């Protein structure tokens with residue numbers, strides 16, 4: 001190892017240059033030590049969370065040193081962003097990638113060879129090109145920086161095979177070049193992989209804490225009212241900058257649209273937009289013309305906006321590393337930063353489906369990462385402790401600043417259970433993962449447990465006892481949760497050589513002989529809620545409200561239904577003609593107290609408001625006053641009317657008495673699809689007169705019979721109507737058209 005320069009003159013110059021070029025008067029964290037390390041010619045490994053000033057660690061030495069520094073970076077957008085920033089500081093930095101033409105490439109090479117270029121950003125695939133290799137061998141290179149170094153590891157969340165060839169290429173240029181590898185996310189396993197692959201196990205390691213103290217972490221179950229929650233959240237944070245991450249371009253568009261129609265300044269960002277729009281939207285967010293950017297994970301790499309106040313994951317991310325990196329964009333200035341994830345198991349299942357075309361290894365890795373994600377969402381343990389534990393950092397107490405700390409799940413005292421787990425790990429030679437141990441303890445079917453003859457161990461099935469206090473049996477899930485919490489509490493360590501394998505820590509080994517009661521948290525029941533919602537169990541209706549699936553006010557719903565019944569009787573109409581159940585449920589959720597608010601309810605519309613709305617509005621107003629309910633007026637969710645063009649077209653055509661067959665044909669719809677559209681229009685309260693068409697296809701008597709039927713029917717179900725009118729030989733289309741006529745005349 002070479003001597004690190006310690007002359008005060010050099011230190012003095014570094015600080016001066018920091019001020020002169022970047023405008024900072026102080027280094028942050030370990031920046032100075034890192035810069036000294038690489039400037040001293042040492043291989044240097046930097047693990048530093050996003051927003052802690054990682055790029056400065058190679059930029060400043062590159063500027064100060066003689067020659068040009070090579071920066072290997074995975075993304076063209078990221079390169080461009082950094083080059084732009086450096087050029088703005090008056091530094092000659094350029095990139096070499098596939099977007100350049102011949103003349104531009106020659107300029108880059110010329111500047112590199114004559115020594116005026118300080119930083120050359122290059123993608124790993126460009127590095128391997130023969131002509132580039134040749135010129136790099138001739139250039140005076142100060143050092144090589146490998147940015148986003150986690151791309152080397154297939155255990156990481158962003159594996160790029162070409163990254164694994166970097167070491168070989170550098171050896172071809174000059175094997176003695178000093179190397180600095182940097183990443184913002186690395187579990188101990190990934191960290192080891194990077195060091196091994198770059199042959200820098202002996203390098204100076206600078207690992208900053210991953211604890212972002214100002215970030216508040218929260219996970220919410222993603223239920224049917226997710227859009228309402230989202231809008232409410234943003235409106236409560238009016239004027240603040242926020243990022244919403246979605247999984248797909250489609251969802252990005254939908255959510256951005258939804259927010260816009262609800263008067264939130266939001267713009268979409270994803271790789272499917274053309275370059276100019278993307279740039280415009282990004283700038284609008286940076287310049288605060290837009291408060292919210294709705295984006296796929298393509299957004300944010302290299303974006304340095306210090307005052308992002310919230311990061312919302314509308315869909316669950318693919319890995320905790322991704323989650324940590326994306327949430328890391330909140331509160332970079334050290335002030336407020338809220339991180340909310342909407343989680344449900346269906347999103348995870350969707351992600352699993354994406355993996356099905358991958359190779360076996362890739363698929364296994366992706367599944368491991370997802371499992372960690374699911375565990376994070378469900379575990380009742382302190383979120384910050386969980387996250388830090390994932391990155392190999394141990395925290396000795398709960399943070400007090402996350403949802404699990406602020407609103408804890410039920411706490412449980414365990415002792416014998418912990419001893420049992422630790423013993424099982426000890427007696428299986430510390431070679432297995434948590435799932436294996438949980439299966440062993442609960443005697444759950446697992447061929448590995450039997451093939452290793454672990455079913456002969458004394459603890460096999462020993463966890464199938466009842467907990468005396470709770471009077472409940474611990475299932476295998478509960479044992480898995482306990483095992484995870486023992487890792488977080490430091491009784492167990494993850495083996496960084498072998499993925500998932502658990503070993504005893506010193507603390508764990510001592511505990512076996514000298515145990516004491518420890519407190520753990522029960523898991524959330526997010527996943528159970530989901531199954532309750534979707535299963536067909538007969539008692540689902542009883543369970544649903546308790547499970548959180550329905551957000552409506554049951555007392556109010558009862559009153560609304562009673563009012564509907566009374567009105568229906570007075571007007572001699574079936575109740576559903578007035579308002580359908582889903583509309584009443586929505587009223588019992590959003591408490592509309594004006595005609596405008598009432599008209600926003602799905603299936604209502606202004607027509608129905610003026611016809612039936614008043615008594616309902618009066619009832620709700622009285623109820624809200626009596627029960628002192630705070631109505632969230634700002635969360636009336638308007639749905640994005642992206643299909644409205646077709647609907648308007650249909651209404652216009654019907655007004656002009658155009659044949660339905662013709663309308664269907666001109667919009668490329670089948671007849672039943674057209675009727676469905678018309679039904680939507682009708683159920684939203686618009687009056688339609690279809691007589692011109694109905695008179696063509698049905699005689700008066702037939703019309704009369706069906707009309708009478710709907711007048712007296714208990715329900716407007718077409719299926720029931722078909723059964724009831726079996727003898728009359730009516731078709732489904734006829735019934736549906738008559739139902740529209742009926743509803744238009746009596747309801748709208």
Ligand SMILES: [Zn+2]
Nearest residue numbers: 382399402405
């Ligand atoms: Zn906490």
